[in-house]
Amino acid sequence: MSAFNSPASSGAGAGPAAMPHLDIDPFAIDFFDDPYPAHEKLRESAAVVYLDKWQVHGVARYAEVHAVLNDPLTFCSSRGVGLSDFKRETPWRPPSLILEADPPAHTRTRAVLSKVLSPAAMKRIRDHFAAVADAKIDQLLQRKSFDAIADLAEAYPLSVFPEAMGLKPEGREHLLPYAGVVFNAFGPPNELRQTAIERSAPHQAYVAEQCQRHNLAPGGFGAAVHGFVDSGEINESEAPLLVRSLLSAGLDTTVNGIGAAIYCLARFPEDLARLRRDPSLARNAFEEAVRFESPVQTFFRTTTREVEVSGFRIGEGEKILMFLGAANRDPRRWADPDRYDITRKTSGHVGFGAGIHMCVGQLVARLEGEVLLSALARRVAAIEITGPVKRRYNNTLRGLESLPITLTPA
Amino acid sequence: MPSITFIHPDGRSETAEADTGATAMATALTRGLDGILAECGGNAMCATCHVYVDAAWLDKLPPRSNEEDALLDGTAAERQPNSRLSCQIKITPELDGLMLRLPDRQT
Numbered sequence: 322m323s324a325f326n327s328p329a330s331s332g333a334g335a336g337p338a339a340m341p342h343l344d345i346d347p348f349a350i351d352f353f354d355d356p357y358p359a360h361e362k363l364r365e366s367a368a369v370v371y372l373d374k375w376q377v378h379g380v381a382r383y384a385e386v387h388a389v390l391n392d393p394l395t396f397c398s399s400r401g402v403g404l405s406d407f408k409r410e411t412p413w414r415p416p417s418l419i420l421e422a423d424p425p426a427h428t429r430t431r432a433v434l435s436k437v438l439s440p441a442a443m444k445r446i447r448d449h450f451a452a453v454a455d456a457k458i459d460q461l462l463q464r465k466s467f468d469a470i471a472d473l474a475e476a477y478p479l480s481v482f483p484e485a486m487g488l489k490p491e492g493r494e495h496l497l498p499y500a501g502v503v504f505n506a507f508g509p510p511n512e513l514r515q516t517a518i519e520r521s522a523p524h525q526a527y528v529a530e531q532c533q534r535h536n537l538a539p540g541g542f543g544a545a546v547h548g549f550v551d552s553g554e555i556n557e558s559e560a561p562l563l564v565r566s567l568l569s570a571g572l573d574t575t576v577n578g579i580g581a582a583i584y585c586l587a588r589f590p591e592d593l594a595r596l597r598r599d600p601s602l603a604r605n606a607f608e609e610a611v612r613f614e615s616p617v618q619t620f621f622r623t624t625t626r627e628v629e630v631s632g633f634r635i636g637e638g639e640k641i642l643m644f645l646g647a648a649n650r651d652p653r654r655w656a657d658p659d660r661y662d663i664t665r666k667t668s669g670h671v672g673f674g675a676g677i678h679m680c681v682g683q684l685v686a687r688l689e690g691e692v693l694l695s696a697l698a699r700r701v702a703a704i705e706i707t708g709p710v711k712r713r714y715n716n717t718l719r720g721l722e723s724l725p726i727t728l729t730p731a
Numbered sequence: 732m733p734s735i736t737f738i739h740p741d742g743r744s745e746t747a748e749a750d751t752g753a754t755a756m757a758t759a760l761t762r763g764l765d766g767i768l769a770e771c772g773g774n775a776m777c778a779t780c781h782v783y784v785d786a787a788w789l790d791k792l793p794p795r796s797n798e799e800d801a802l803l804d805g806t807a808a809e810r811q812p813n814s815r816l817s818c819q820i821k822i823t824p825e826l827d828g829l830m831l832r833l834p835d836r837q838t
Contacts, residue, residue: 432798440804443805666763668772669760675772675774683777691838
């Protein structure tokens with residue numbers, strides 16, 4: 322069942338409303354520097370807007386973003402979840418078997434990754450991830466002053482995730498640049514995307530090689546994916562591409578999620594104080610940072626038919642840009658949306674998406690965020706920003722390049 | 732409207748009116764009830780809306796899917812024979828009076 326009317330069945334009335342055209346470029350550097358005034362304009366103009374710059378429709382209110390995410394048959398992913406329409410353009414890499422797929426093909430591959438990254442699988446890695454987080458914070462407390470992005474938000478996931486995947490130690494420096502390309506490539510053909518793809522060959526070669534079964538250590542997530550070849554759920558050519566999905570989306574996202582959480586706790590000392598009084602809030606403090614900063618800002622869908630969304634008619638084969646970050650701060654859905662509040666009931670935020678394509682690695686992200694913030698809560702009294710905060714520009718990901726901080730031990 | 736009673740680990744109970752067709756999870760969240768986290772928002776991914784179904788009601792619920800069954804192996808509190816995920820319990824008029832016990836933890 323679709324949540325949307327077909328135009329033919331929408332009955333009598335005034336007909337579709339005129340859609341506002343906006344000249345906002347959500348992939349421009351000045352937008353990335355401060356997206357919030359533009360988010361508000363996108364949300365308040367109408368339930369659906371048209372962005373002339375890239376000739377796409379946009380939804381920025383929570384209700385419409387959530388509804389589009391939950392109707393994958395009308396708003397498909399198989400024509401790409403970036404601006405590029407796979408029906409008209411050749412994708413820059415072989416399409417993902419899970420992200421860029423629709424049911425029924427998506428159902429089988431999704432089930433495999435869901436099992437590999439299940440709650441039960443998290444129980445097996447939890448103690449190790451927590452011990453490494455404690456050790457990382459202890460080590461950084463010795464240094465006191467460091468860059469929270471390179472030395473913590475990147476260093477911690479790099480010290481647990483590649484190992485959990487079963488990757489060889491050599492070549493891991495390609496992982497973050499590869500993910501950077503993947504997330505830039507969802508954007509329009511701007512300089513960020515073109516430069517990223519031009520430089521992607523060595524990173525692509527590394528990742529393609531690491532996805533092969535013989536390069537993945539037994540017991541890791543990568544080997545677990547290949548194990549489903551033996552039980553017949555996927556075939557030999559599908560397994561490397563599913564491992565590629567984990568390598569594409571499993572690292573840079575958590576880097577930006579953790580970076581967001583540290584940046585929040587550094588800016589909002591009252592929330593750090595609350596977290597210190599009750600370290601069991603660590604998991605929700607991370608979740609709220611994902612809502613508040615929305616490390617993954619946007620994804621596209623493509624319409625499979627003419628459809629009416631909240632009174633606006635959209636034709637078949639049109640790209641719809643979903644503003645996850647704007648939906649996560651929509652005052653129609655969230656009380657005091659621009660406040661970071663570690664006790665907020667965060668369930669329902671779309672920072673991990675929603676519906677059948679909702680982030681399959683969300684449990685890994687939460688685990689990493691929780692154990693790291695828990696270690697901070699127990700060991701750190703204060704976080705002070707001690708130098709210029711620099712933003713990192715990416716067409717999809719929101720995060721920092723540099724966050725110089727000084728820690729005061731508890 | 733069917734009503735659902737949630738019983739907290741300390742014995743406290745809260746009764747919520749549920750919209751027919753809504754899930755028990757969504758009913759708990761709408762009411763602002765503590766004890767159901769639903770981190771994944773009802774997408775059957777996280778096992779943080781775990782409940783123990785009162786014995787009298789167990790047979791009235793549709794059976795678990797394979798996916799729910801696998802997720803229940805990952806619950807934070809111990810899995811019991813009457814464990815379910817409340818995001819997979821759709822409220823029908825026949826479930827008026829349903830009693831669900833909350834585990835002591837969801838993560």
